Amino acid sequence: MARIKLENISHSYSPDSFPEEKKEYAVSNLDICWEDGSSNALLGPSGCGKTTILNIISGLLRPSRGRILVDDQDVTGHSPRRRRIAQVFQFPVVYDSMNVFDNLAFPLRNQGQPEQIVRSKVTEVAEVLDLQDYLYNPPAKLNAAEKQKISLGRGLVREDTAAVLLDEPLTVIDPKLKGSMRRKLKEVQKNLRKTMIYVTHDQHEALTFADEVTIVKDGRLVQKGSPEELHSQPATPFIGYFIGSPGMNILDCTLKANKLEFKNFSLSIGRELLSRIRNTGTSFQLGIRPEFVRAGLSPGENTVPFEVSVVENTGAYWIVTYVNQETRIKARVPESIKVEKGQRHHLFFPEDRINLFHNEQRVI
Numbered sequence: 001m002a003r004i005k006l007e008n009i010s011h012s013y014s015p016d017s018f019p020e021e022k023k024e025y026a027v028s029n030l031d032i033c034w035e036d037g038s039s040n041a042l043l044g045p046s047g048c049g050k051t052t053i054l055n056i057i058s059g060l061l062r063p064s065r066g067r068i069l070v071d072d073q074d075v076t077g078h079s080p081r082r083r084r085i086a087q088v089f090q091f092p093v094v095y096d097s098m099n100v101f102d103n104l105a106f107p108l109r110n111q112g113q114p115e116q117i118v119r120s121k122v123t124e125v126a127e128v129l130d131l132q133d134y135l136y137n138p139p140a141k142l143n144a145a146e147k148q149k150i151s152l153g154r155g156l157v158r159e160d161t162a163a164v165l166l167d168e169p170l171t172v173i174d175p176k177l178k179g180s181m182r183r184k185l186k187e188v189q190k191n192l193r194k195t196m197i198y199v200t201h202d203q204h205e206a207l208t209f210a211d212e213v214t215i216v217k218d219g220r221l222v223q224k225g226s227p228e229e230l231h232s233q234p235a236t237p238f239i240g241y242f243i244g245s246p247g248m249n250i251l252d253c254t255l256k257a258n259k260l261e262f263k264n265f266s267l268s269i270g271r272e273l274l275s276r277i278r279n280t281g282t283s284f285q286l287g288i289r290p291e292f293v294r295a296g297l298s299p300g301e302n303t304v305p306f307e308v309s310v311v312e313n314t315g316a317y318w319i320v321t322y323v324n325q326e327t328r329i330k331a332r333v334p335e336s337i338k339v340e341k342g343q344r345h346h347l348f349f350p351e352d353r354i355n356l357f358h359n360e361q362r363v364i
């Protein structure tokens with residue numbers, strides 16, 4: 001396996017490879033490194049450039065600008081075959097004319113490997129993927145999850161595979177099998193220590209599979225970090241909102257003296273926080289996760305009155321949407337608290353749980 005690095009990659013699908021307009025670029029100025037043996041997710045909303053990035057890594061697409069390095073070797077001009085990068089697509093790719101064994105053996109036989117090695121590698125990969133009981137069956141009889149394991153197995157069977165790219169691999173899998181398939185993928189990655197990049201727009205899939213998640217928006221890298229970092233230290237308000245369910249509450253505010261002023265209320269802030277943001281500017285976006293908003297029935301110091309607008313019962317807690325004129329806030333409220341639409345609650349935003357952004361960038 002290998003380390004995969006993108007250096008200043010930009011790509012435009014327009015006939016003019018170097019258009020002036022920024023919006024003509026599917027991806028722009030990407031500098032990303034995925035370490036050898038790491039499990040990664042590439043996460044972002046539809047159309048943000050995920051598939052373009054995968055195709056640039058695998059060699060299906062030549063970028064307008066920049067270099068792709070595999071273990072420090074420049075492979076930008078190399079064909080997909082020379083790059084040794086395996087790709088698993090949304091729809092399983094299996095050869096129906098061959099049994100499962102021959103499907104898995106295909107890349108090795110293509111390389112001209114001796115049959116003894118083919119047998120030993122196929123058996124090993126089949127065991128890892130729990131395909132050993134179907135080895136001599138035609139794939140047509142298998143379900144989509146098993147077929148997808150064959151696609152993955154073909155990527156894993158070659159010793160010299162540099163990385164495995166998975167492009168929304170669970171899309172066609174029955175929802176009941178998705179969880180076990182995801183666990184299997186993670187287990188295989190951990191046991192074999194293969195460099196894997198898993199593309200998805202589903203944060204749950206990304207955060208449960210990967211040790212490091214790369215978030216892309218509008219073709220640009222926004223943040224790369226562990227699931228914990230993305231959750232607790234989002235680089236931008238977009239990530240705060242995009243990660244988490246429900247996402248982070250984001251409220252525009254202005255710093256005046258020792259207060260953050262919102263549209264229709266203000267919050268006092270402590271001296272330490274004030275000293276950290278004072279020289280940054282005056283306009284900020286405050287971010288607070290629903291699980292850290294504290295709701296009480298009585299007013300207290302620095303609390304703000306809000307009205308209960310929507311109550312959703314998750315079974316373990318309430319997700320309450322509060323309104324104060326045009327400001328809306330979501331909070332996770334314990335089931336022990338009685339919550340009814342129209343009730344007035346007093347919300348408290350603990351200072352150590354507050355995120356502050358200035359010009360879309362994290363300050364605190």
Ligand code: ATP
Pocket residue numbers: 013026044045046047048049050051052053201
């Ligand atoms: P999705 O999650 O919907 O698959 P994505 O994040 O994978 O989206 P891409 O498919 O890489 O995003 O698309 C990025 C941008 O490039 C989009 O604006 C898309 O319309 C554009 N694009 C993708 N493929 C082509 C193409 N072959 N020709 C022209 N534009 C393209």
